[in-house]
Amino acid sequence: MDYRRFGKTELPLSVFSLGTMRCLSSFEQFHQTLQRAIAGGINHLETAQGYGQSEVFLGRSLQTGLPLPREQLYITTKIPPHPDSKQFQDQLNQSLSRLQMDYVDGLALHGVNTPEHLQWICAPNGCLDVLQAAQQAGKVKFIGFSTHGRLELIQAAIATGAFSFVNLHYYYFFQRNAPILDLAQEQDLGLFIISPVDKGGQLYQPPEQLTQLCSPLSPLVFNYQFLLADPRITTLSVGAAQPEDLDLVLQLETGDTAQLAQIQQRLEQVLEQQLGTDLCRQCYACLPCPESISIPEVLRLRNLAIAYDMTSFGQYRYGMFGNAGHWFPGRTADQCTDCGDCLPRCPEQLDIPRLLRDSHQRLKGTSRRRLWG
Known part of the structure; x- marks a missing residue:
């Protein structure tokens, strides 16, 4: 140790x-x-x-x-x-x-x-x-x-x-x-x-x-x-x-520094290949959302689900929206009203409302609460 x-x-x-x-x-x-x-x-x-x-x-x-x-x-x-x-x-x-x-x-x-x-x-x-x-x-x-x-x-x-x-x-x-x-x-x-x-x-x-x-x-x-x-x-x-x-x-x-670097490079390459022009880079410029959707976190979970098949993890975390108070704030992506408020602020020019709808379909499931309230 x-x-x-x-x-x-x-x-x-x-x-x-x-x-x-x-x-x-x-x-x-x-x-x-x-x-x-x-x-x-x-x-x-x-x-x-x-x-x-x-x-x-x-x-x-x-x-x-x-x-x-x-x-x-x-x-x-x-x-x-x-x-x-x-x-x-x-x-x-x-x-x-x-x-x-x-x-x-x-x-x-x-x-x-x-x-x-x-x-x-x-x-x-x-x-x-x-x-x-x-x-x-x-x-x-x-x-x-x-x-x-x-x-x-x-x-x-x-x-x-x-x-x-x-x-x-x-x-x-x-x-x-x-x-x-x-x-x-x-x-x-x-x-x-x-x-x-x-x-x-x-x-x-x-x-x-x-x-x-x-x-x-x-x-x-x-x-x-x-x-x-x-x-x-x-x-x-x-x-x-x-x-x-x-x-x-x-x-x-x-850890071996070279080995860690190789794995990180591989993960990043797959992320870019799988997400393409839909890749959210987590700049958080889209916030605040008028509907209190935690857009970057929703899209991060979508990134992980698509690139690395971390769908189960994404569903676990996504199910906490609306159930965990200040520990995990935000509303689910289906609350998007297509107001477009986030669109001009996104440097990647992502179609955020479309991605939110897709995220909800991928990640919706049984809601979860924190282990300790």
Whole structure:
């Protein structure tokens, strides 16, 4: 296991972190998964108040005994922002109580997804004031945030100068947040990539087309190595449900730069060949949409479905429109009224209404909700 400096926190984190959202079927399985992760060299454990019994299980595991003492582990929990500072304080106290800890190494504001969330955080006597007081009291070592928000919102949050780390969605198949990597480096923020396997493309069950294009690597290994080839990134989340889910990452070797470049070139060539003049380059100039359709995200899912046969992943994500609130905003593509507002703003001169209709036909299916509300 390799270790990297987590920005200005100076914490030496393992390049893989154990995310505990999915190993909740029983305490025994949770504890065994933690033991396997730590024995394999993972020293960063991530939980959240909203992840079912995760905080309770983690606190109990620490009391039961793990391969390393608490002082050699780095533990992050997450709490959603709230407009009422007293309620936010109560939530912080509850997390520490559930974890049976005097302090956490990282406290991330969970889901800074809207400008309103950022206002709650930065307001006088807001969430940030509560966390800074907790920091002075030794209950929180470092403050960060996780986000599913738009690029501009993430940039605004970092610009406050209030944070030491950011939990970010960024993968080979979703590079919209690439500018955040530079910004994080400029401000010496720790960079924690979250959900690189699931939201990164459901790479644990890749279609045959994608598997062939990533050969000799699996799509999952390709994405891991693509991310870890970037020195600006500190650590990647692994959402293991059971100990054996960790086998691959605990044995993963550093990627071959030339091999990664060849795979990327192959993927890009196929993308251009399959999409042709219908290829959306994700510039986001088409927004805002009068009907609140997240046009670039809809067309990104269409790109992946057509180029790499990632239709199942596209249906999974598309089905969340209208069902996940601020975690995945936007309406389905069939809400397009052909108003044409987006057309003059598209540098690729795409026939966006036609592509939206086609996307809806390809991707509509059973609606989905987030695992944790």
